[in-house]
Amino acid sequence: GAGVSQSPSNKVTEKGKDVELRCDPISGHTALYWYRQRLGQGLEFLIYFQGNSAPDKSGLPSDRFSAERTGESVSTLTIQRTQQEDSAVYLCASSLMGLNYGYTFGSGTRLTVV
Amino acid sequence: QQPVQSPQAVILREGEDAVINCSSSKALYSVHWYRQKHGEAPVFLMILLKGGEQKGHEKISASFNEKKQQSSLYLTASQLSYSGTYFCGTANSGGSNYKLTFGKGTLLTVNP
Numbered sequence: 001g002a003g004v005s006q007s008p009s010n011k012v013t014e015k016g017k018d019v020e021l022r023c024d025p026i027s028g029h030t031a032l033y034w035y036r037q038r039l040g041q042g043l044e045f046l047i048y049f050q051g052n053s054a055p056d057k058s059g060l061p062s063d064r065f066s067a068e069r070t071g072e073s074v075s076t077l078t079i080q081r082t083q084q085e086d087s088a089v090y091l092c093a094s095s096l097m098g099l100n101y102g103y104t105f106g107s108g109t110r111l112t113v114v
Numbered sequence: 115q116q117p118v119q120s121p122q123a124v125i126l127r128e129g130e131d132a133v134i135n136c137s138s139s140k141a142l143y144s145v146h147w148y149r150q151k152h153g154e155a156p157v158f159l160m161i162l163l164k165g166g167e168q169k170g171h172e173k174i175s176a177s178f179n180e181k182k183q184q185s186s187l188y189l190t191a192s193q194l195s196y197s198g199t200y201f202c203g204t205a206n207s208g209g210s211n212y213k214l215t216f217g218k219g220t221l222l223t224v225n226p
Binding site: 004031033035041042043044045048050056091095097100101102103104105106107108 | 155156
């Protein structure tokens with residue numbers, strides 16, 4: 001596609017339920033990132049995938065968070081046993097590898113845990 | 115280590131200039147600048163690399179001072195469309211060159 005696609009755009013879930021967020025990166029972009037943005041805050045790094053290398057999971061806040069990526073395509077971020085503090089916009093970005101390329105962000109998934 | 119942006123917010127009249135600063139406590143490899151409008155995704159503006167220089171994009175340009183470990187974004191003759199939150203993202207030398215740590219953002223409001 002022309003851009004990074006994320007689904008769903010909005011998700012309201014009950015505390016304790018699991019949620020899955022999906023990201024479709026730009027075709028040919030080998031790098032994929034997940035960030036979290038709480039209301040009025042900056043972007044908090046969660047996880048980074050690069051080709052077939054082991055992902056950098058250093059930003060995942062707890063073991064309730066996990067993510068997968070199939071080859072160089074779709075990625076899924078899963079949050080288990082959601083808590084109210086998980087409420088945020090989850091942004092996915094993709095980029096070409098190399099020194100001169102910026103990130104292209106998706107429109108995000110707004111997650112609300114009630 | 116999260117970079118520090120200043121100011122936190124700035125209000126301009128159309129046509130005025132602004133400077134947004136981004137400082138790191140660690141040696142920088144690269145600095146990215148993004149603009150995010152309310153309710154939208156951040157949009158890439160430019161990237162500055164270690165050993166690089168000042169880059170420009172229409173009336174928006176940026177500099178990268180490796181010695182001071184900081185970058186500045188310059189907006190000249192601001193337009194209403196420049197309104198939004200500006201984020202710098204930094205990659206530190208010695209770490210992952212492709213994983214950015216973002217500052218908290220600078221809210222820029224341009225009024226008619």
